[in-house]
Amino acid sequence: MAKEAQQQKAKGGGTGKLVVTGLILLPVIAVLAPSCMVLMVNMVPTVVAYVVDRSREKYLAVTVGLLNICGSLPALAKLWQQDQSYGAALDIVGIPFYWLMAYGAAGIGWVIYLGLPPILVHYYGITSHTRLNNHQRKQQILVEAWGDEVRGEITEARD
Amino acid sequence: MSDQEQGTGQGTGQGPVLEGRYRIHPERPLPNLDSPMAQAVAATDLRESGRQMFALVCRSDLLPRIDFIPQFSRMDRLPLVNPSDAGLVDWPETGGRRFVIVFELSFGDRVCSSRNATVEPLHEDAVIRNVIQPLLPLLKELNSRSIPHRAIRPDNLFYTDGSRQKVVLGECVSAPPGISQPAAYEPIDSALSKPSARGLGSPADDLYSLGAVIAFLLTGGEIIAGKSDEEIIHSKILRGSYSALLGDARVSLGVMEPLRGLLCDSAKDRWTVVDIEEWLGGRKQSPMQPMLPLRAARFLSVGDDECWTKLALCNAMGANWQEAAQLINSGVLQRWLQRALSDDDAVHSLDDVMESASIMADNDERLTSKTLIVLGPTMPLRYKELSVKIDGLADAFAIDFHDQQFRQTFTDLMIAKLPQVYLQSQVGTRSDQVTLMKKFDMINFFMEKPNIGFGIERALYESNPVWPCQSPLVQDYYVYQIKDMLPALERAVERGKIDTELVDRHVVAFCAARIRALSQRILRSLGNHEDVAAFRLGVLHLLAEVQKASKSNRKYPALCKYIASSIQPIIESYHNRGYRQRLAQEVETASGNGSIPEILFLLDSADAQNQDSKGFESALREYARHTRAIDWLQRGGLTAVGNVRFRSQQAATLISATISAMMIVTFSLIYVF
Numbered sequence: 136m137a138k139e140a141q142q143q144k145a146k147g148g149g150t151g152k153l154v155v156t157g158l159i160l161l162p163v164i165a166v167l168a169p170s171c172m173v174l175m176v177n178m179v180p181t182v183v184a185y186v187v188d189r190s191r192e193k194y195l196a197v198t199v200g201l202l203n204i205c206g207s208l209p210a211l212a213k214l215w216q217q218d219q220s221y222g223a224a225l226d227i228v229g230i231p232f233y234w235l236m237a238y239g240a241a242g243i244g245w246v247i248y249l250g251l252p253p254i255l256v257h258y259y260g261i262t263s264h265t266r267l268n269n270h271q272r273k274q275q276i277l278v279e280a281w282g283d284e285v286r287g288e289i290t291e292a293r294d
Numbered sequence: 295m296s297d298q299e300q301g302t303g304q305g306t307g308q309g310p311v312l313e314g315r316y317r318i319h320p321e322r323p324l325p326n327l328d329s330p331m332a333q334a335v336a337a338t339d340l341r342e343s344g345r346q347m348f349a350l351v352c353r354s355d356l357l358p359r360i361d362f363i364p365q366f367s368r369m370d371r372l373p374l375v376n377p378s379d380a381g382l383v384d385w386p387e388t389g390g391r392r393f394v395i396v397f398e399l400s401f402g403d404r405v406c407s408s409r410n411a412t413v414e415p416l417h418e419d420a421v422i423r424n425v426i427q428p429l430l431p432l433l434k435e436l437n438s439r440s441i442p443h444r445a446i447r448p449d450n451l452f453y454t455d456g457s458r459q460k461v462v463l464g465e466c467v468s469a470p471p472g473i474s475q476p477a478a479y480e481p482i483d484s485a486l487s488k489p490s491a492r493g494l495g496s497p498a499d500d501l502y503s504l505g506a507v508i509a510f511l512l513t514g515g516e517i518i519a520g521k522s523d524e525e526i527i528h529s530k531i532l533r534g535s536y537s538a539l540l541g542d543a544r545v546s547l548g549v550m551e552p553l554r555g556l557l558c559d560s561a562k563d564r565w566t567v568v569d570i571e572e573w574l575g576g577r578k579q580s581p582m583q584p585m586l587p588l589r590a591a592r593f594l595s596v597g598d599d600e601c602w603t604k605l606a607l608c609n610a611m612g613a614n615w616q617e618a619a620q621l622i623n624s625g626v627l628q629r630w631l632q633r634a635l636s637d638d639d640a641v642h643s644l645d646d647v648m649e650s651a652s653i654m655a656d657n658d659e660r661l662t663s664k665t666l667i668v669l670g671p672t673m674p675l676r677y678k679e680l681s682v683k684i685d686g687l688a689d690a691f692a693i694d695f696h697d698q699q700f701r702q703t704f705t706d707l708m709i710a711k712l713p714q715v716y717l718q719s720q721v722g723t724r725s726d727q728v729t730l731m732k733k734f735d736m737i738n739f740f741m742e743k744p745n746i747g748f749g750i751e752r753a754l755y756e757s758n759p760v761w762p763c764q765s766p767l768v769q770d771y772y773v774y775q776i777k778d779m780l781p782a783l784e785r786a787v788e789r790g791k792i793d794t795e796l797v798d799r800h801v802v803a804f805c806a807a808r809i810r811a812l813s814q815r816i817l818r819s820l821g822n823h824e825d826v827a828a829f830r831l832g833v834l835h836l837l838a839e840v841q842k843a844s845k846s847n848r849k850y851p852a853l854c855k856y857i858a859s860s861i862q863p864i865i866e867s868y869h870n871r872g873y874r875q876r877l878a879q880e881v882e883t884a885s886g887n888g889s890i891p892e893i894l895f896l897l898d899s900a901d902a903q904n905q906d907s908k909g910f911e912s913a914l915r916e917y918a919r920h921t922r923a924i925d926w927l928q929r930g931g932l933t934a935v936g937n938v939r940f941r942s943q944q945a946a947t948l949i950s951a952t953i954s955a956m957m958i959v960t961f962s963l964i965y966v967f
Binding site for chain 1: 923
């Protein structure tokens with residue numbers, strides 16, 4: 136019973152947040168509707184990354200999204216130079232250069248995300264070896280200073 | 295005399311020197327001057343070469359009367375062979391040390407050449423003039439100081455000079471009191487005791503001996519010649535001492551009076567020095583009548599003896615231990631006491647003993663011993679083959695310590711608390727009752743504790759304050775004072791006598807008995823056999839305490855070197871290798887200085903131990919941390935798929951954010967300018 140009550144409470148809380156977020160964003164969307172239109176088109180790779188990324192932290196979405204936004208900045212700048220009208224927005228959406236900029240930047244994000252693991256595996260392999268040697272050297276120093284007992288075979292310290 | 299003078303000659307020779315003054319000549323024995331328990335050798339006074347000297351070399355298994363030597367030394371104007379000096383000297387023949395007592399040879403021949411010899415009977419006047427009168431001042435002095443001589447016998451009397459007139463009394467300090475006395479010259483109770491257990495005794499014992507000596511001189515010793523001690527004791531019990539020693543010899547009423555007084559078998563009624571003085575002054579009384587014990591209507595047969603008196607019965611039962619128990623248990627003894635002796639008090643006392651024995655579940659030995667205490671309260675304490683005067687029990691314990699059978703009997707006797715029972719039966723009759731009771735309780739206390747520093751060894755040294763340490767390590771050095779212990783151990787090390795440990799049960803018990811303030815912590819350390827380091831540290835503490843008690847700054851290089859070689863377990867008890875090496879070097883240096891406290895200071899530093907302990911605990915934790923890290927790395931902790939994915943995701947995000955930030959800044963700059 137208590138569990139159900141908690142779930143209901145959580146559900147209720149989520150709806151509340153959505154309403155608040157909607158109330159804030161709605162005026163922004165209303166004012167910046169052309170910009171939002173351009174972004175909706177340019178940020179498709181980020182949406183895809185968000186959907187594909189199953190992790191809780193959504194690292195892929197963040198990685199791709201940040202670069203995707205940067206790639207969309209020229210289009211937004213152009214729109215804002217043209218008074219941010221719906222017509223200008225449609226014109227800009229139709230220019231392949233801006234598509235290329237936004238999607239290219241998102242692509243770089245994808246490349247970084249997918250390319251790093253093999254590099255890190257190699258790097259960590261080398262680091263592991265170094266750290267292992269380091270720990271073993273320190274242990275050897277301890278044994279030399281305190282004898283084999285320090286290995287923990289004799290656990291009782293002298294009174 | 296001439297032989298003696300030849301023996302003592304003034305040659306310089308080689309030999310140990312006592313107190314820097316008296317040279318002892320072991321190679322020149324003087325058998326004529328031997329005491330029963332000490333060998334006489336020539337001696338030279340290095341300061342006054344004209345003095346005729348000799349030395350008595352005491353037996354190493356007996357204790358001379360060390361406490362009394364200074365007092366006897368001061369009696370130089372009394373007719374006594376008094377010691378000039380005494381002490382321990384290195385003894386070349388055995389390689390150890392011997393206790394020697396130096397005397398001036400200022401007297402003539404012995405009155406009686408040996409203990410079994412007879413002499414020409416002396417006239418009564420000669421005995422009074424040459425023996426009793428000269429010895430009276432000495433007896434008065436001994437009586438006033440409560441120092442019994444306990445060696446008054448014919449072969450220990452010497453003529454003062456070649457005229458063979460007056461006599462002087464021989465020495466009495468080379469052996470425990472009364473140990474050399476034949477049964478004829480000791481009162482019945484003392485004669486019945488084991489010679490080593492006759493105790494200090496009292497001046498009354500000396501007066502009895504004087505009476506016996508007078509009887510010997512008057513009769514020439516014919517009456518007791520050829521008789522064994524047992525026969526003489528038996529005769530004394532049967533007929534009384536006077537009759538036993540004088541037989542049918544005819545003496546005048548004048549001499550009979552002191553003889554009856556001095557040979558009285560009851561110490562309480564015996565003549566004192568005052569009586570002798572008054573008698574010599576002219577007081578004449580009728581001689582004391584012999585007080586023979588009550589005679590029974592019929593005898594009781596014990597062994598081969600027909601016992602007519604309680605005293606005789608006591609003696610016979612003590613000699614026939616098994617039969618005695620049967621007599622008691624069968625009720626024959628009670629019936630005899632009641633019907634033949636009509637001694638209702640004895641019967642009641644015996645009933646009490648039987649009742650108490652049934653409650654205490656006493657065995658036959660204990661029951662018999664307690665019965666004998668009741669039957670003869672003035673007789674020695676008897677237990678199995680042991681017969682001791684109560685004040686000589688501790689002496690016998692020391693002298694016969696190495697006799698396994700005696701030690702077992704003594705242990706049984708102490709466990710049964712028979713000495714305490716004996717003393718309780720004598721309430722109000724002994725001045726030393728409380729002292730003795732405390733001593734026996736103390737012996738019991740220590741014997742019940744088996745640990746090192748306690749046990750039978752501690753009881754031995756506590757009950758005999760000047761008894762030398764019996765440890766095989768130092769026995770030949772005759773260590774009876776704590777200040778001699780370290781020099782003895784030093785010598786033992788130098789001679790390679792020590793195989794493993796520097797101390798044994800005897801050494802520890804001896805030190806614990808002689809050093810009042812010895813910490814119990816040290817004894818506990820020494821009792822810790824499982825922890826060698828703790829034991830060795832305890833040894834070091836003990837030796838340092840001994841040095842402190844010795845009040846000496848003497849160095850002991852050999853001992854310290856041995857200590858340095860044996861302290862490896864202590865050094866190994868420290869964990870830090872560097873500290874161990876440093877410590878070993880410092881101890882090596884300190885051992886070169888021969889200083890035990892210095893070594894102890896190095897090895898028993900609480901700060902160092904604490905630091906080492908904390909450091910080791912910290913090192914343990916650090917090592918364990920490294921072990922866990924290595925384990926994690928070896929299990930692929932860093933290169934694991936999950937870790938790499940997580941780290942690469944984070945890195946990708948970071949890179950992306952950095953690039954984005956740079957692009958935004960760049961774009962903003964382009965846009966603005």
